[in-house]
Amino acid sequence: MADTLSRSPPRRIGLLTGGGDCPGLNAVIRAFTRTARGRHGVTVVGIEDGFEGLLEGRMRELDYGEVAGLIGEGGTILGTTNKGDPWHFPVTAPDGSVSIHDVSARMLARIRENALDALVVVGGDGSMHIAQRFVALGVPVVGVPKTIDNDLSATDTTFGFDTAVSIVSEAIDRLTTTASSHHRVMVIEVMGRYAGWIALAGGVAGGADTILIPEVPFAWESVFRHVRQRALRGRRFSIVCVAEGAKLPEGGEVLRGIDRRRTDAKQLGGVGAVIAQRIEAGTGLETRVTVLGHLQRGGTPTAYDRLLATRFGVAAAESACRGDSGVMVALRGTEIVTVPIADAIATLRTVPPNHPWVQAARAVGTRFGDEPVPADEGGARGDGAPAS
Ligand code: F6P
Secondary structure, eight states: OGGGSOOSOOSEEEEEEOSSOOTTHHHHHHHHHIIIIIIHOOEEEEETTHHHHHHHTOEEEEOHHHHTTOTTOOSOTTOOOSSOOTTSEEEEOTTSOEEEEOOHHHHHHHHHHTTOSEEEEEEOHHHHHHHHHHHHTTOOEEEEEBOTTOOBTTSSOOBTHHHHHHHHHHHHHHHHHHHHHHTOEEEEEEOOTTOOHHHHHHHHHHTOSEEEOTTSOOOHHHHHHHHHHHHHTTOOOEEEEEETTOOOTTSSOOEEEEOTTSSSOEEEOOHHHHHHHHHHHHHOOOEEEEEOGGGGTSSOOOHHHHHHHHHHHHHHHHHHHTTOOSEEEEEETTEEEEEEHHHHHHSBOOOOTTOHHHHHHHHTTOBOSOSOOOGGGTTTSSSSOOOO
16 A cells, blocks of 8 residues: 555654544643654644644744643643544635635645645544545655544544543542432433443443443333332432433434534534433433533543553654654554554444443443333333333
C-alpha cells in the first residue's frame, strides 16, 4: 500500500487536535513536541482549532517552553472543533443559514503555503476519516487516536477513556449514597455516542445494578422487574447506568438535536430522562436522572491516560519524523505499534454483547435489561421482553 510507505523525513510538521476534546490531548502535544524537536530537530507547528485553523492559516511554532507543564492539564492548548471537516465545511451566512462546502483544495493550498511537510492529526474516527482523505491526496499524515468513547478500531484503547470511566464510577458512588438514603432509583446518562464502552466500564466499576447500552437491546419489563425485585429484597434503591446511545425498545436513539454543521449531524442525549420517567411509571418508585455530560471530558487526565498519551505522542513523533504516512499509532497489548489509518476507521468499535466485561457484570448480578421475564409477570404482554 503506497499510503503507508515511508517517505523522506519531514523538517516541518503541522500538529492539530480535532473533534471533541478529551483528557490527555495536552500530554500528547507535550510528548510529540519534545520528541520531534528535541530528538529529531524538526519544527513543530501547532495548528489552532483543528482543520478550521488549518483552513484559516492559524498556526504557531511550538517550543519546549510552550509545552512545559502540560502533562496533567485537561483540554488542548491548540483548541479544537468538531465542525471542521474539509469535505463538509459549514459556512454560516449573515442571516444565520448554514451551507456546506468542499474546502479541501483550499486546505491543501494552506499546507503548501505554510511549508508543512506532514500533518499529525490527534483525533477520533471523524478526524481519522479526514486524515485518510488527505493521505489519498498525497499529504503525509500520522494519526493519534483520541476519544473518551473508545470506539476506534485497530487500537486496544484510546486515551481519555480511562478518565471518563473514572468520573462515571465516582459519580455512581456519590449517587448510590443519596439513592439509598432516599430509597430512589437513580438513572445516570453517560456519553459514548453509538458505543456503550463508557457505560459498561463505568457501570461495572461503580457497581451499577442495571447497565443499558446500544449493543444489548433491552425490554422495559425486564428493567422494571429488576428494580422491583431489589425493592422486595429490601434494597429500595437502584442505580441504572445508561449510555446516551442506548436504543429504546420501541425503536431508535433519543436525540437532543441535529447540527448540520457536523459530518454526523445527530446529537445524542435525553435517553436517561425517558428511561427515568418510564421506570417511575412502571415501578412506582421515585426516580431521578443525572446527565453527566461534559464533566466526562473536562479536567485532568488519570495517570493511565497521561502515560498512554505520552507514549502515543512519542511514537507519533518517531513515526512522522521517519517519514511514515497513512498510519495511526495504536496500543496492542502492552506495545505501541503503527497500524494503517484505514484499519482504524473500517468499522466503529462497539461492545461485543458477550464481551468479558459484560460477562463479569452479569456474574455479579448486574442486569442489562435483556433478562427473561416470566409470562405471569408481563413477559408475554408483547412488550419486547425476551421469552423465559
Ligand atoms: O465523541 C465524544 C463525545 O463526547 C460523545 O461522547 C458525545 O456524544 C459528543 O462528543 C458530544 O459532543 P459535543 O461536545 O459537541 O456536545
